[in-house]
Amino acid sequence: MATITIREALNQALREELARDEKVFLMGEEVAEYDGAYKVSKGLLHEFGPKRVIDTPITELGFAGLGIGAAMAGLRPVVEFMTFNFSILATDQIINSAAKMLYMSGGQFNIPIVFRGPGGSAFQVSSQHSQALESWYAYFPGLKVVMPSTPADAKGLLKSAIRDDDPVIFIEQERMYGQKGEVPDEPDFTIPLGVADIKREGTDVTIVARSLMVPLALKAADALEQQGVSCEVIDPRTIRPLDIDTIVESVKKTNRLVVAEESHPICGVNAEISAEIMERAFDYLDAPVKRVSGADVPMPYAKNLENLAIPDVDRIVAAVREVAYLD
């Protein structure tokens, strides 16, 4: 297995899918001549030419709609948002067209499109550019939402997303593009959507974490092991459809759940998981489900405040200790 970064893993997935299926094309701001704002599309213009790798104007609503039209006509577009903060401009197309087209056309038009790009916090880019929007998109029936946390997951899930016949929101994490990990060498390596991954097995407390929170949860689990607490860390990887069964099974074993996310707490994915566990595993809970979320404020610019707004290892450790009745 090769050890590569998440950036390289995504690049490999795009290259392999562009080569595998000529209906696949990539479109977005700076994806072609500039190799992508985060270099995820590096070399792809050179390899596949300007018909397959297309620079768009700065008009998210426009090129999102263009992509949806192309998908209706039988192509398989991958639309890059420079960051998901800018997808806010395209939400009418994503929500009102992509998500609902199959339903509203009575099954005549499916939309095999991927909207991808970085989401969540970055490094001091402040309120308008540091937002975790997964709960927005996961809210709508018709959309699938994917958030990888390792290079292998990034590659396997992006390939599955491109091959999926429905619109997929694929949210990467800007802080994690350089994170390295092993990726299987098989030419047709994919990971199915809707399947959670148990990143670490444990017996005392379940921690559900996604994206940026996964490495933090694993570090917290290491620290807690020193304190005699065995944590199971689950990465759902796909927010919709959510593999709640895996989480329920884990909670039945551990009787305690901490959910960690960098997004705001209100109406977030953590809230959804908490409710599901309350409904499905009530009789197995020995403590209330504990949420660890980003601060309920716009992301501050100041470094010290930014650090305070994003959950860290200590907060996850404290939450685990609380549900384990250790403090």
Next chain:
Amino acid sequence: MATKVIMPKLSPTMEEGQISRWLKKEGDKVSMGEPLAEIDTDKATMEMQALGNGVLRKILINEGQSAPLGQLIAVIGEPDEDIASVLSEAPAKKEPEEKKQEQQKPAPAPAVAPAPQAKAAAASASAVDNGRQPQAATADSARVIVSPLAARMAAEAGIDLRSLQGSGPGGRIIKKDIEAALTQPKAAPAPQGFPRAVEPARFQQAAASAYRDEPASEIRKTIAKRLVTSLGPVPHFFLTTEIEMDRAAEMRRGINALDPDLKISINDVIVKVTAAALMQHPEVNASFQEKFVRYYEHADIGVAVAIEEGLITPVVRAADQKSLSEIAAEVRELAERARSRKLKPEEYTGASFSISNLGMFGIDEFTAVINPPEGAILAVGAMSAKPVVRDNEIVIRQMMRVTMSCDHRVIDGATGAKFLQTFKKILENPLYLVV
């Protein structure tokens, strides 16, 4: 949200506690886990920790006053929080309580009263005077707070939640509490009086004693862990006593006079008495096995025998059921085979208690090393005539010193001492063996 501070259960037999000292004043900031007060229980003065964060808003039980388990004794809350509804639950007002008894005898308090509690918050303290409030308050204070898992476990195990004291925040009963209740050893039925006179048992009872395993309690595990770090894997401690042996020696002489072939030794008497004492102190006839404590049904006594190559301890099985003559014959036979190295492994392993006697070498007193996993070993010194004081007179008595080494992971000081007390009593008055 305000945190109710209730009188916690700080000892297994505690029914009420007395506030010895408040460590915080009203208005002091407190955080979870901080010592809040010292409480005198039936056993000791214990520290009570805060189970919530905030400010100690109200102390309801003053220093020197007592409160039953579960009674509200203080309230922790935010500095500006309205705690009237919480306070209204305190059974402080004796008067309305009695009034309620007179007026509302037929109306039993509902087991769970969530709605009145919510209303009480709105009605606040003024409602206390109208006579209805105390009923709601009483009902509410009887409400059991329990995690869903613990509730289900209790239902499945048939445990009455009201019999438990929760260790979670605000007294919530959690999984740990149910597990503790499930593993609580059912008090070993202490044998009443002395064991019956020895019934003639089969001579060779080769099988090892039956036993029961009981999960090691938390305190037992902690004692074990702490002591092992200090004294190696089997933390020994030693108890010594001096025993007047005249009657035992007289008994032995008398029996041997009946039949010189019996050849009963003082050591045989000691084995017999040890077995009888063990039956009265089953907690000493035990072995620490990390996760549980093993209690043996019978006294399988290992008797240390010096052989050329070193030392071996053949086991007299179920010595509690054997007569002195049987024990004497068996020890003699086992010791002979031990010296000729003809013992089978099952004949020298698996004792529940051992005896090492160096009296024949003129050793007055010594300490023996426990043979794991046994819980104790008794080191027996020489019997010799010594001047002792009896009824203010100096008289000569046959005295013998014994030292018991105990594995502190399973036997505590007082436990071992009580056993030794019984041992001494029987050995000084061997007639106890036949009553």
